[in-house]
Amino acid sequence: MRELPPLRELSPLRELPPRHGVNRLRLAAGRIDAATPAGRDRSVDALRAFAILGVVLGHWLVTALVADGGTLRTSSPLAHMPWLAPISWVFQTLAVFFLVGGHVATRSYESARARGTTYGRWLGTRLSRLFKPVAAVLGLWTVATAGLLATGADLNTVHALLKLVLSPLWFLLVFAGLTVVTPLVTRVSPLWPLAVVLHVDLLRFGFGGPDWLGWINLAAGWLVPYTLGAAWTRGELTRRSGWVLLTGGAAATAGLVAWGGYPASMVGVPGAAVSNLNPPTMAAVTFGLAQCGLALLLREPLRRVMRRPVLWASVAFVNLSAMTIFLWHQTALMSVTATGLLAGRLPGLHTAPDGLGWVVARLAWLPVFALALAICWTAFRSYEQGHRHRDRHSRHNNRHIRRPSRVVHVHHGTAEAKEPRRA
Numbered sequence: 001m002r003e004l005p006p007l008r009e010l011s012p013l014r015e016l017p018p019r020h021g022v023n024r025l026r027l028a029a030g031r032i033d034a035a036t037p038a039g040r041d042r043s044v045d046a047l048r049a050f051a052i053l054g055v056v057l058g059h060w061l062v063t064a065l066v067a068d069g070g071t072l073r074t075s076s077p078l079a080h081m082p083w084l085a086p087i088s089w090v091f092q093t094l095a096v097f098f099l100v101g102g103h104v105a106t107r108s109y110e111s112a113r114a115r116g117t118t119y120g121r122w123l124g125t126r127l128s129r130l131f132k133p134v135a136a137v138l139g140l141w142t143v144a145t146a147g148l149l150a151t152g153a154d155l156n157t158v159h160a161l162l163k164l165v166l167s168p169l170w171f172l173l174v175f176a177g178l179t180v181v182t183p184l185v186t187r188v189s190p191l192w193p194l195a196v197v198l199h200v201d202l203l204r205f206g207f208g209g210p211d212w213l214g215w216i217n218l219a220a221g222w223l224v225p226y227t228l229g230a231a232w233t234r235g236e237l238t239r240r241s242g243w244v245l246l247t248g249g250a251a252a253t254a255g256l257v258a259w260g261g262y263p264a265s266m267v268g269v270p271g272a273a274v275s276n277l278n279p280p281t282m283a284a285v286t287f288g289l290a291q292c293g294l295a296l297l298l299r300e301p302l303r304r305v306m307r308r309p310v311l312w313a314s315v316a317f318v319n320l321s322a323m324t325i326f327l328w329h330q331t332a333l334m335s336v337t338a339t340g341l342l343a344g345r346l347p348g349l350h351t352a353p354d355g356l357g358w359v360v361a362r363l364a365w366l367p368v369f370a371l372a373l374a375i376c377w378t379a380f381r382s383y384e385q386g387h388r389h390r391d392r393h394s395r396h397n398n399r400h401i402r403r404p405s406r407v408v409h410v411h412h413g414t415a416e417a418k419e420p421r422r423a
Contacts, residue, residue, distance in 0.1 A: 029310045032313040033313070036312070041299075042312060042315070044103065045306075045319050048096075048104075048322065049314075050096070051093040051094070051096040051100065054090070054092070055326065056325060056326070058087075058092060059330060059333070061087060062077060064076060064077065064358075065333075065349075066353075067341060067351075070157075072161070072337070073157075074164065074270065076270050079272070081354070081355075082265070085265040085266075095222075095224075095225045095287070095288025096291050096292065098225040098288075101179075102182075102185075102229020103230070103232045104229070106229065108122070110186075123179065123180065127176060130179070133323045133327055133380070136327075136380050136383045137331070137380075145158060165334075178223060185223065185226065186233075187230075188223075188227050189231075190228050193220040193223035196216065196220040197281075197285050198282055200214060201282040214279040217280045218279045218280065221280030221288075222280065224289070225288050225289075241296060242294070245290065245293025246297065247293070248293075249287060249289030252289075253287045261274075262281060263275070263283075266287055321377055324376070324383070324384045328373060329369075332372035332375075335372050336365065346361075348360070348363075348364060349361070
């Protein structure tokens with residue numbers, strides 16, 4: 001989505017009066033639609049947007065900060081209500097993100113090679129886009145942590161907050177590692193990392209191997225959808241492939257949960273003996289295969305839906321702000337939780353997630369979290385989009401340098417016309 005300009009530069013909103021708010025949005029959406037290259041596969045951007053929003057909503061729904069005296073501790077409704085596990089099946093969408101990431105990275109690398117761009121320059125550009133917004137998060141929370149400790153905040157509270165902020169960064173480290181080895185995995189079959197995950201789980205759970213072996217799956221597990229993305233780039237994934245992945249992955253996951261002893265939740269649950277996500281297990285990988293199959297089957301419907309300018313503009317906006325949304329959504333949740341403490345223990349925000357009442361209350365808090373995230377986006381989006389703004393500003397200034405001002409040209413012409421009369 002890097003070639004799409006910001007929404008505010010795509011429509012002459014100042015030309016419309018305030019009462020035409022709907023028209024303003026439609027005009028902006030039309031400009032974004034017109035500015036999109038005709039050959040762009042919009043289904044890829046739609047899948048990436050859904051994956052990011054799935055992670056955000058999933059965290060907001062299953063992460064609870066319980067006020068216990070003067071401290072905050074983390075909890076999860078899945079620990080108290082295991083029958084809510086299907087929620088994690090809907091919102092744990094990381095496999096789709098790695099699928100799209102592998103597809104986009106391999107396609108980008110092939111394009112860079114065709115242009116004569118070196119591997120180092122290609123990699124540096126991609127990693128800078130990935131990690132530049134991280135500096136703002138780390139900087140703010142370094143100051144916030146120092147302030148909390150200086151004011152005597154409970155250490156358990158500080159630890160809980162920092163864990164929520166820093167835990168999503170593991171994803172970026174894994175994604176960066178896979179990006180580094182993209183040239184090596186362009187021809188790797190997904191069966192190879194899948195075999196690694198299978199053998200690691202057999203050693204861990206079947207033969208009582210050490211738990212540290214599971215961390216091998218942190219790379220191998222997410223390499224499976226990443227290499228599927230590379231196969232997508234090579235044109236090897238057909239609609240039939242989507243059905244095979246969906247049905248085979250779903251059947252394997254059901255079998256592993258029913259008879260293999262794997263948890264039904266596809267996210268970590270506090271207090272659980274085994275987590276499917278930390279590190280990834282065979283159940284998480286087969287579930288990801290089913291998700292990837294569904295994503296492949298949805299490509300054509302998404303292409304048709306994304307022809308609607310308003311829907312496409314929304315997807316374009318999420319893609320332009322993907323890193324900002326991902327990095328700051330937990331901060332938005334915590335800021336609302338901390339501010340709400342001023343009014344006491346509020347249901348769905350500070351209470352234990354042990355009943356349906358908490359679920360209903362948490363759903364009511366989602367718009368407030370979204371508003372807090374919008375404030376974070378306004379404050380920190382420049383760390384993700386600033387380089388594009390500067391490039392466009394530079395090009396804009398260069399155009400003015402090369403082309404004389406029309407005002408000056410008209411003024412000079414008028415002066416020259418009047419000079420003979422004065423003579």
